[in-house]
Structures are given as C-alpha cells and as structure tokens.
Amino acid sequence: PIKACLFDLDGVLVDTAKYHYLAWERLAEELGFVFTPEDNERLKGVSRMASLDILLEVGGLELDDATKSALADKKNRWYVEYISHMDEQEILPGALAFLRELRENGILIALGSASKNAMTILNNTGLVPYFDAIIDGTKTASAKPDPEVFLLGARELGAQPQECVVFEDAEAGIEAAKRAGMRSIGIGSPKVLGAADAVVPSLQDMTTVRLLELVSHR
Numbered sequence: 476p477i478k479a480c481l482f483d484l485d486g487v488l489v490d491t492a493k494y495h496y497l498a499w500e501r502l503a504e505e506l507g508f509v510f511t512p513e514d515n516e517r518l519k520g521v522s523r524m525a526s527l528d529i530l531l532e533v534g535g536l537e538l539d540d541a542t543k544s545a546l547a548d549k550k551n552r553w554y555v556e557y558i559s560h561m562d563e564q565e566i567l568p569g570a571l572a573f574l575r576e577l578r579e580n581g582i583l584i585a586l587g588s589a590s591k592n593a594m595t596i597l598n599n600t601g602l603v604p605y606f607d608a609i610i611d612g613t614k615t616a617s618a619k620p621d622p623e624v625f626l627l628g629a630r631e632l633g634a635q636p637q638e639c640v641v642f643e644d645a646e647a648g649i650e651a652a653k654r655a656g657m658r659s660i661g662i663g664s665p666k667v668l669g670a671a672d673a674v675v676p677s678l679q680d681m682t683t684v685r686l687l688e689l690v691s692h693r
C-alpha cells in the first residue's frame with residue numbers, strides 16, 4: 476500500500492533550474508569564465524555550497540572559505556530576486572492535477588527539498604496548501620544522497636518508509652530515497668535515473684492508478 480508521496484521541488488514540481496542557472500552563470504561571468512547549460516546539469520539536486528565547488532572547479536579557481544561563503548550569498552541574493560517573480564504559471568505540467576488527485580484519494584503529501592528557498596517558491600506558486608509536511612534545506616543537516624530529508628518527511632507524516640514513494644529528478648535524490656528504504660519514481664531521463672523503480676518524463680498524465688502500476692512490482 477502507498478500511504479504517502481514525497482516530492483522534490485526543483486525540477487519536479489517547478490522549473491527553477493533556469494533561475495539557478497541564471498544566477499550561477501552571472502557569478503561565473505563576474506569571476507571571468509563561462510558556465511554553460513551543460514555544466515549546470517551537474518548542479519541538479521546539489522546543495523548550494525557543493526554547487527559553488529563544482530562551479531569553481533569548472534572555472535579552475537581555488538578560493539578560501541570566507542570568499543566562497545560571500546560568493547554563495549551573492550548568488551543566492553540574485554536567485555531570490557529571480558524567484559520573487561514566480562507565480563502559479565511556473566508549476567510544471569501535470570503537477571497540480573496529480574497533487575489534487577492524491578489528496579482526494581487520501582494519500583499524504585510531503586515536500587523533501589534541499590533548497591533553503593523552498594518556502595518562498597511554495598508561497599509564490601500557491602502550492603503550500605497541498606502539503607501535509609514540508610521538509611526543506613532549513614530543516615536538514617545532511618544533503619541528498621543522505622536519506623535524512625525523506626526520513627524526516629515520513630516521520631512527520633506518520634508513515635513507514637515502505638509505505639512511501641519519492642518523486643525526484645536528480646540522481647542523488649533517487650539514491651536518497653533508496654537509502655531511506657522508499658520506492659522512487661524518476662522524473663526525467665532513464666539514462667540518469669536508472670536506479671529508480673520507474674522513470675517518467677514528467678508528471679503529465681500521472682494518476683494514482685498509474686502510480687500503483689509503476690511501483691507495484693516492487
């Protein structure tokens with residue numbers, strides 16, 4: 476039986492990767508190197524400081540911790556400005572209908588996001604009322620692939636890991652779900668998310684019945 480669904484935010488419910496990219500690219504430009512969209516793929520699901528480390532590696536720069544922390548803050552100020560203009564139009568196709576259907580079927584819903592800006596995004600897009608529990612980067616000590624974010628979500632919902640299904644667009648997120656003892660559905664490409672129990676291109680046309688079909692063999 477499925478008692479709860481846990482959703483990653485960025486890349487699953489909303490398309491914020493483009494704003495992360497705008498901000499990281501702007502930082503790279505200031506530092507004097509080019510950061511491409513392909514480079515940006517490596518940042519999916521990766522925490523803010525780990526993302527900065529990847530960016531600096533691309534640029535061939537080694538900086539001290541104080542400088543790095545200032546750069547991460549700067550990137551975040553730009554990012555926060557970008558997402559302050561978000562609205563419900565930026566919810567990804569199929570997401571809202573699926574969340575509504577889960578509620579109607581009595582399945583509990585939690586957010587499991589690494590982002591410290593998750594509440595801003597949920598508020599701006601009107602998604603807050605859909606969640607029974609919200610776990611984000613302000614509530615966790617360890618980033619995915621550590622299972623902490625999903626285990627906290629399940630605990631707050633009163634669900635056992637084996638009763639939970641995780642929706643994730645990042646490899647590290649699928650690994651986190653597995654380490655938590657939960658089933659998972661990858662959103663994106665099977666090439667990247669092959670470790671998931673099933674992979675779909677998006678939440679478009681996702682239903683409770685389809686969900687049961689996708690994970691029932693596990």
Ligand code: G6P
Nearest residue numbers: 485520521522523589590591592
């Ligand atoms: C998500 C995104 C990452 C982002 C991370 C931290 O996992 O996929 O690209 O770096 O959240 O987000 P934050 O808003 O706290 O910088």
Ligand code: MG
Nearest residue numbers: 483485486644
């Ligand atoms: Mg994601």
